[in-house]
Amino acid sequence: MDIPPPPGPYAPPPGQQPWQQGQQGPPWPQGQQQGPPWPPPGHAPYQQWPGPYSPYSKPPVNGFAIASLVCGLLCCLPAVGLALGLVALAQIKRKGERGKGMAIAGSILSVVGVLLLVVAVATGGAREFAEGFKEAARESRENAGAFPVDKGGCFDAPDGKLDSMRYAFQVDEVPCAGRHDGEVFASFRVSNTSYPGDDALVDLAGTKCPDLQWPYVLDSWTDFGDAELYYFVPDRTTWRRGDRHVTCLFGAADPKHPLKGSLRRDATTLDADQLAYVKADRPFDEAYLSQPAAERVEDDLEGHKKWAARVDKGLAERVRRLRAHDWPKATRDHVDALVTEIGKARKEWAKAAGADDADSFNDHYVAGLQRLGEKNAVAARKSLGLATTSPRDATPEDGAESGLDEDHGEGAAV
Incomplete structure (x- = not known):
């Protein structure tokens, strides 16, 4: 299909077909001055675009230039990006395509990526990255289906x-x-x-x-x-x-x-004085809760005597921690009084640990409970803004215990 020449000083008359270069056209109608032949010598019938592209469109963007820029930006395949950039520059020069800026940018970014990769390999960073990626993937697999609420939620x-x-x-x-x-x-x-x-x-x-x-x-x-x-x-x-x-x-x-309300009572919810106080209580609490499975002393006298010895040791550590902290003025007198009472209680627990029979053990055990200084503990806790209801308001025979134990978990799995 011939493309008509653009209108201009050399356009043929209406109704006439354009002449081919090198051919003599028909004479002009009678009475009209004959114009120069179309097209004039040395001129093409219309402007030609260098290469195989249409004269009325822009050349396309080179695909290798686009790919080079993408690889350079991602930094995942720097060597590939550099190779694509060089190919793109060669094709753009030969075909007259667009995208030279993208090819140059992709090549430069790829060179930077290659240099970073060399540095990473030399310093072991690539290996650490791969190991970190594997660890993240493993953690993702391990956590699949895990409970969606974190600790404290x-x-x-x-x-x-x-x-x-x-x-x-x-x-x-x-x-x-x-x-x-x-x-x-x-x-x-x-x-x-x-x-x-x-x-x-x-x-x-x-x-x-x-x-x-x-x-x-x-x-x-x-x-x-x-x-x-x-x-x-x-x-x-x-x-x-x-x-x-x-x-x-x-x-x-x-x-x-x-x-x-939350039951959380740890360093995230307690201030320094509160935390020091509850940590001082822990050795005694742990020892107190380690009592033998046999409730009757007569059924396991030796077990109860070892338990009393653990309680005595826990009270000693409690005193050490209470004395080690610098308490606020409003709390200091209560803590001093508590330490004095604990000293008296320790004597009874020590005697219970050395008891010859169940009756002697029970006498010293009850006296040891009564001398724990709970009133002074309540006063100290109140001054610190802590809970003031003792878990030992009732004796173990009455079933009172501190906190929750595994019995609360029986049948409670979900």
Whole structure:
């Protein structure tokens, strides 16, 4: 198909076909002056674009130039980007295509990428990057299906019932300040290479979660209210997806009475004086809670005597920590009085540890409880803004215990 020449001084008359270069055109109509032949010697019928492109369009952008710029920006294949840039420059020069700036920019960025890669290999950075990438991928696989609420977070369960919560995605995270069904206080990873079974996971959670509550709730005088200990364990399906974590929870025992406020009592919620006080209490609390399984002294006198010795040692460490801290003026006198009372209590616990029979043990044991200085402890705690209800208001025979133990976890796995 011939393209008509543009209008101008050499356009043929209307109705006439353009002459071909080198041919003599027909004569002009009679009475008209004959013009020069079309096209004039030395001129093409219309302007030619160098190369095979249309005279009415711009040359395309070279594809290798685009690819070079992309590789240079991503820095993932710097050598490839440099090669593409060089090819692009050669093609642009030969074909008259556009994209020279992109090819040059891609080549420069690729050269920078190659230099950085050389430095990374020389310093070991590339290896560390690869190891970090593998570790992130492994963690992603391990956390697949894990509980979506982190330590210290609170949540609501379906219909307010933790027992009906079977999958992690069913929970809704909510502020701990308001009402909620549960609070996460710890989690740990299961080391088994294959799925150990539901019963084994529940037993493992029931053993470890009670111990993990204490770093979260350092203050043994904390009022747990209606909270019970629950745990969320992987099932066979989530285990196949990479879930290896057991999540330990405080949950509402009665769905009609949800929890309110956080139970967390650690360095994130306590000031320096409060933290020093509750940490001073811990050695005695741990020893006191290690009493023998046999409730009757007559059934295990030796076990109870060893327990009394542990309590005496815990009280000694409690005194040491109380004396080591510089207390505020409003607290100092109460702490001094408490230390004096603990000294008297230690004598009774030491005698209980050396008792010859159950009756002698009970006499010194009761006297040791009465001389723990709880009134002074209450006064010191009140001055510090801590809880003031002692977990030892009742004796162990009355069933009083500090905090939650594994019995609260029985049947509470979710």
